[in-house]
Amino acid sequence: MRLVKVIEGDTELLVPEHEKGPGPRATDTPVFYNPAMEMNRDTSISLLRYLDPRGMRILDSMAATGARGIRIATELEPRAVVLTDISDEAVNLILHNSRGLDVQVHKQSVEEHLLANQYRYDYVDIDPFGTPVPYLPVALRFIRRNGVLAVSATDTSVLCGTYPKKCMRVYSAAPMNNWCRHENGLRILIGHIAREAARYDRGVRPLLSYYDGHHFRTYLRVVAGAGKANESIRKLDTYRFGDIDWSLSGEIGPMWSGDLSSDDIVKGMLPLGKLTEDILALWRGEAGMSPFFYETSTLARHLKQPPPPLKDIILRLNSAGYLTVRTHFSPTAFKTEGNTETVLDAFRG
16 A cells, blocks of 8 residues: 655645545545545534534544544544544554554444443544445434534435435435435435434434535534434425425425524634635525525526526625525525525516
């Protein structure tokens, strides 16, 4: 395995030689490293810095090269950082990369480690290649009260509706491959986690959730109690999509209908590395907005006219008293408090 040096944040790492590009790259190396997930890891550092990790016990449960856990240990001051992986090669590389740091490294699966260390962790990171579903039951059952569960999903084609039968098998939800497919997929993921948490009388509260190119990511506060579980379940809905808009009580879902992110969290986070102020500004604008968005190209096809500049649509709706913001799900889309008629009026000018 040929290793190369990379620097992420304030941390120097040895990682397998890799192709650079947008998304997971094919590799035959025994230890996986994805440079496209650097923004994902930058976000973890920024969010944990806002939460103040000094009293936290943190588990990086699929550590691979150890990039995330070692960065947390190097750039923050948590109470403890533990990294696990089932690969001998990964564990050896983590031990090399973490020399001089006060971290623990174990050759164990997520399930083995959490079953042996119940209720030990304030923050658990689940970042698999593909679906996180197999690892959620043990994480949701044994994370500490009010702990933070961070989950990545790279099976975006399943969640976004390219393979609807598989989405039903894996997530017990019906997706739709339409202009809102990325938000649909993220909400289906959170909805599945909420249902899984409810089995253990636990609820979830999203701190930050987003889509980025080839993956979904959500950070959830896990709160204990049957009442909290019931609150989460009440935020699951199904939807019906038309040509340009949507309504409740349809065949798509069930999915999370509540906030994707906490306004306090996204306002308190600071830019770091590939997590830019522009990205944070989009997340801040979207916090608290209702589900789904309008896509200018979809509206243009419906009205059979070219779309006006997006900034003009947003200005017209805001001037009419309807809060309207850009969305990180699409560079040509917007979220608004206005209804479809007001949107069409603003589009026509």
